Amino acid sequence: MTADPNVDMRDAARTALACLDLTSLNDADTAADIDALCRRAQTSHGPVAAVCVWARFVAQARAALPPAIKVAAVANFPGGALDLQHALADVAEIAQAGGDEVDVVLPWRALLAGQVIEVAEFLSEVRFASRPLTLKVIIESGELATAERIAEATRLALAAGADFVKTSTGKTKIGATPAAAATMLKEIAASGLSAAGFKASGGVRSVADAAGYIAQTEAVLGAAALNPQRLRFGASGLLTDIESVLSGAESVATTSAY
Numbered sequence: 001m002t003a004d005p006n007v008d009m010r011d012a013a014r015t016a017l018a019c020l021d022l023t024s025l026n027d028a029d030t031a032a033d034i035d036a037l038c039r040r041a042q043t044s045h046g047p048v049a050a051v052c053v054w055a056r057f058v059a060q061a062r063a064a065l066p067p068a069i070k071v072a073a074v075a076n077f078p079g080g081a082l083d084l085q086h087a088l089a090d091v092a093e094i095a096q097a098g099g100d101e102v103d104v105v106l107p108w109r110a111l112l113a114g115q116v117i118e119v120a121e122f123l124s125e126v127r128f129a130s131r132p133l134t135l136k137v138i139i140e141s142g143e144l145a146t147a148e149r150i151a152e153a154t155r156l157a158l159a160a161g162a163d164f165v166k167t168s169t170g171k172t173k174i175g176a177t178p179a180a181a182a183t184m185l186k187e188i189a190a191s192g193l194s195a196a197g198f199k200a201s202g203g204v205r206s207v208a209d210a211a212g213y214i215a216q217t218e219a220v221l222g223a224a225a226l227n228p229q230r231l232r233f234g235a236s237g238l239l240t241d242i243e244s245v246l247s248g249a250e251s252v253a254t255t256s257a258y
């Protein structure tokens, strides 16, 4: 008897839903957009892990959602300048508004310029200021480009105490890729930090895309890591395909172009 591939896709869709940071980070986002996002976060198939929004929408999202759905917001986003005061102001705004999670952009241009100590200090200060919130560090893997630099950024994020290392802002040409994920997952495993997680974001549009990252995560971190404490998907467009698959319809999305 051959395995039914639709069963695997439904499993992947269920995992992707439970691990989804449903994201809206458009410059023109309005309160009505965030209301709609929060309604979408509570699907007939179950809740997403979190919504991810601009800091100015945290209080609204927190009020609209049950406690089980976390509110994440971005800091130092999307540019990733080496601007600690800006990042700390974002973190303070998110914390004061009742946010649960901070997604901060690592100063990747500074890292490319060799300012390793300055980047490490930036991450350490952001980690200190953001406790007890969950901290995800966005390394912008597409701009770092090489496995060596992606590995170095991942190590810096983990050394600073990041809860998750996240691939991309979704605002640059290249978002999450299987190659970047492989490097990041290898570094997470090598760190020995059993609570550290991985977040794929930027261009993740289909359950087939998500299934690939789920398989990679399981292969490197183990099946026990396939939960929202260790794995997230940051995506503005993935939920439609998840719902299609869980409703028994064909996947409607095409896989990532990367």
Ligand SMILES: O=C[C@H](O)COP(=O)(O)O
Binding pocket: 023, 025, 052, 168, 169, 170, 171, 175, 201, 202, 203, 204, 234, 235, 236, 237, 238
């Ligand atoms: O942080 C998450 C990303 O901004 C989402 O990127 P996306 O719009 O390509 O799904």
